[in-house]
Amino acid sequence: MTSTCTINVQELEKLSSPLSQKEFKDLRDFPRAFKKGVTNPEAKTLDFSNAKEKLPNISIELSWSVCNDDEIIESSMHSFLDYCTTQTPLQANCFSHQEGIPRQKIFTEESIYLFQMNADYDERLLKFVQNPSYVEDWFDKHLPAYSKCFVEGKIHTWFFIGPKGTKSEMHNDHDGVHTTIQQLDGEKLFFLISPDDMLLIEKTMGENYLKDIEFNLNSNSSVTVSSLSNQDLEIFKKITLYTTTLQKHDIIYLPSDWGHYATSLSPSFSVSRDFIDDRNIDKYLFSVIFLSKHISKTLENMPANLVNQIIEENNL
Numbered sequence: 001m002t003s004t005c006t007i008n009v010q011e012l013e014k015l016s017s018p019l020s021q022k023e024f025k026d027l028r029d030f031p032r033a034f035k036k037g038v039t040n041p042e043a044k045t046l047d048f049s050n051a052k053e054k055l056p057n058i059s060i061e062l063s064w065s066v067c068n069d070d071e072i073i074e075s076s077m078h079s080f081l082d083y084c085t086t087q088t089p090l091q092a093n094c095f096s097h098q099e100g101i102p103r104q105k106i107f108t109e110e111s112i113y114l115f116q117m118n119a120d121y122d123e124r125l126l127k128f129v130q131n132p133s134y135v136e137d138w139f140d141k142h143l144p145a146y147s148k149c150f151v152e153g154k155i156h157t158w159f160f161i162g163p164k165g166t167k168s169e170m171h172n173d174h175d176g177v178h179t180t181i182q183q184l185d186g187e188k189l190f191f192l193i194s195p196d197d198m199l200l201i202e203k204t205m206g207e208n209y210l211k212d213i214e215f216n217l218n219s220n221s222s223v224t225v226s227s228l229s230n231q232d233l234e235i236f237k238k239i240t241l242y243t244t245t246l247q248k249h250d251i252i253y254l255p256s257d258w259g260h261y262a263t264s265l266s267p268s269f270s271v272s273r274d275f276i277d278d279r280n281i282d283k284y285l286f287s288v289i290f291l292s293k294h295i296s297k298t299l300e301n302m303p304a305n306l307v308n309q310i311i312e313e314n315n316l
Contacts, residue, residue: 021134021135059077091106114161197259212231245265
């Protein structure tokens with residue numbers, strides 16, 4: 001069964017692109033949508049029309065969505081690009097983590113998504129995944145060796161490519177990072193929820209509510225929220241929901257811990273690069289150290305009340 005409720009939504013005003021880091025700094029404490037905000041010249045030349053020329057034909061792994069990623073779909077970059085733009089049937093090897101038995105399947109119009117791909121130190125990919133020039137990124141500014149060794153590898157550089165209908169369920173990003181999502185081609189619709197409201201929803205509905213919730217825009221001021229598992233959705237009437245649509249070369253900026261849900265209104269190509277600054281460096285470093293196996297013994301010796309206090313104070 002599916003439960004639904006209708007709530008109001010506030011449109012995120014689309015601003016002109018900042019001209020400097022100082023100008024961005026005055027805007028950075030709230031999510032922003034910037035019209036023509038992409039500044040990386042390499043990224044500005046990349047779209048579906050030339051992606052097969054500019055991107056290597058590497059092996060890729062596709063899934064259905066952020067919260068529905070048990071089935072892994074193996075393909076090649078160029079075959080998937082054809083599938084996104086011309087609906088050329090895609091023959092792929094598929095397997096699930098539960099079964100582990102590969103099988104072949106032909107996809108024709110399903111909304112399968114490339115969202116887990118990182119640049120992984122590949123210079124052919126890295127050049128397209130850079131922050132806008134108006135963003136002050138402390139990875140590059142103060143931790144260049146760390147950035148080269150870690151940030152340019154996995155979990156901080158992202159490619160999001162898919163046909164119409166691909167989605168990312170409501171979630172907030174790892175380790176307290178800020179990010180910009182840069183639309184290189186197509187249209188993508190976003191819904192945003194503040195960190196405080198995300199915590200309120202999680203405390204009310206539990207940690208697993210995310211994968212079952214969908215958002216559908218009815219008008220500029222109304223959204224239907226639905227739960228595929230028939231959960232009580234009354235809590236959504238107590239929060240503030242924001243929305244914006246990105247067109248080619250627009251950017252959405254998401255401060256640390258802001259929840260976001262995205263769906264592609266057309267074949268869509270986006271890139272993203274996480275960053276840190278003076279507001280979230282402590283939370284980020286604590287988060288990545290806390291998860292490190294190398295200091296697990298140190299954490300085991302810390303007083304439990306101290307660990308819990310730090311986690312609670314930083315919403316970890």
